[in-house]
Amino acid sequence: MPRCSWWSRAVVALAISFVLVFANRVLAEGPDRIRPGSNILKDAIAAALERSATFRSLAERIERSDLIVYLTCNRFESVTLAGRTLLVAAQPGLRYVRVQVLCELPHSGLVAIVAHELQHVVEIASATDVVDDASMVRLFSAIGFSRQQVPRPKQFETPAALEIGGRVRREMDQSPPANTLARRDSGERSARKSGD
Numbered sequence: 001m002p003r004c005s006w007w008s009r010a011v012v013a014l015a016i017s018f019v020l021v022f023a024n025r026v027l028a029e030g031p032d033r034i035r036p037g038s039n040i041l042k043d044a045i046a047a048a049l050e051r052s053a054t055f056r057s058l059a060e061r062i063e064r065s066d067l068i069v070y071l072t073c074n075r076f077e078s079v080t081l082a083g084r085t086l087l088v089a090a091q092p093g094l095r096y097v098r099v100q101v102l103c104e105l106p107h108s109g110l111v112a113i114v115a116h117e118l119q120h121v122v123e124i125a126s127a128t129d130v131v132d133d134a135s136m137v138r139l140f141s142a143i144g145f146s147r148q149q150v151p152r153p154k155q156f157e158t159p160a161a162l163e164i165g166g167r168v169r170r171e172m173d174q175s176p177p178a179n180t181l182a183r184r185d186s187g188e189r190s191a192r193k194s195g196d
């Protein structure tokens with residue numbers, strides 16, 4: 001078994017601190033590559049970054065990718081559709097994705113659908129050969145399943161995206177917003193004060 005020399009340990013430590021610094025930067029400044037087109041989406045992303053570790057790792061994975069993600073509100077022709085992810089353009093080293101979500105959803109539902117669609121973005125990020133409709137269909141036929149019988153327009157779903165949406169929603173539910181905690185804390189303090 002190779003011995004772990006001091007410098008290789010240093011490299012590992014450096015890599016770990018880079019990841020931590022990177023995660024903190026995404027949390028502090030917001031992701032560069034995910035570009036929300038409205039305040040409601042900006043707020044949903046800020047809340048999810050603060051309260052969901054799964055959402056943070058999605059954002060960090062996208063930050064390390066060659067994708068730019070435009071996130072916009074949309075109304076869909078089908079009542080069963082709340083979000084979709086489209087590849088808009090691709091050039092060497094840079095691909096553009098549009099994520100459309102139904103912004104009328106309640107806050108936790110909106111965050112869950114954004115997370116669900118960002119998992120699809122991560123799936124595209126992991127497949128650098130996806131550059132057009134044909135390669136998108138190839139990828140999602142391999143990792144997912146078709147959502148409808150009618151072949152056009154093609155709609156796919158993946159088990160990973162279904163799982164991630166639910167997981168982020170649960171993490172959000174288990175981690176109340178900071179201002180709720182602050183209110184609860186000050187409420188308890190004033191209750192204690194009045195009891196003195």
Ligand SMILES: [Zn+2]
Binds near residue numbers: 117157161
């Ligand atoms: Zn999906």
